[in-house]
Amino acid sequence: MMKLAIQEAEKSGNDIAIGAVIIKDGEVIAAACNRKETSNDVTAHAEIVAIREAERKLANWRLDGCELYVTLEPCPMCAWAIIQSRMKAVYFGSYDVNYGALGSKIDLRKLLNSPIKVYGGIMECDCDRLLQDYFSRMRAEKLQDI
Numbered sequence: 001m002m003k004l005a006i007q008e009a010e011k012s013g014n015d016i017a018i019g020a021v022i023i024k025d026g027e028v029i030a031a032a033c034n035r036k037e038t039s040n041d042v043t044a045h046a047e048i049v050a051i052r053e054a055e056r057k058l059a060n061w062r063l064d065g066c067e068l069y070v071t072l073e074p075c076p077m078c079a080w081a082i083i084q085s086r087m088k089a090v091y092f093g094s095y096d097v098n099y100g101a102l103g104s105k106i107d108l109r110k111l112l113n114s115p116i117k118v119y120g121g122i123m124e125c126d127c128d129r130l131l132q133d134y135f136s137r138m139r140a141e142k143l144q145d146i
Helices: 002-009 046-058 076-085 124-145
Strands: 019-024 027-033 066-072 089-094 117-119
Touching (some): 002 027, 002 089, 019 046
């Protein structure tokens, strides 16, 4: 499933290359990439966009039994939405030592004693490469503008 999240991240364009996929009962019910820049929406992180899509599909904000695969450890905003949505598990690729809110920097699960399971480092090298390639491309584009 992380491969699907990576494929979503590759669609990010000028947004930071992050992809998310939500699974329920073995079926993909939502997939998204970051859309913050393209939609001018600070909340349009891949996880939030995927959560909104899953909620529409299930006609419920409670995503009980769902699992999220995301290429980067969720930030505090996304982690809180994931916890509140009652997902059962999160699988992420790259650790985010600056903003990671499911264990790297902070662990928001502790605020609610959340039972959500978290597994990090899934296809970590591939997910790290996505981010490195994105930032290299952005730096190169800025140099061309000078």
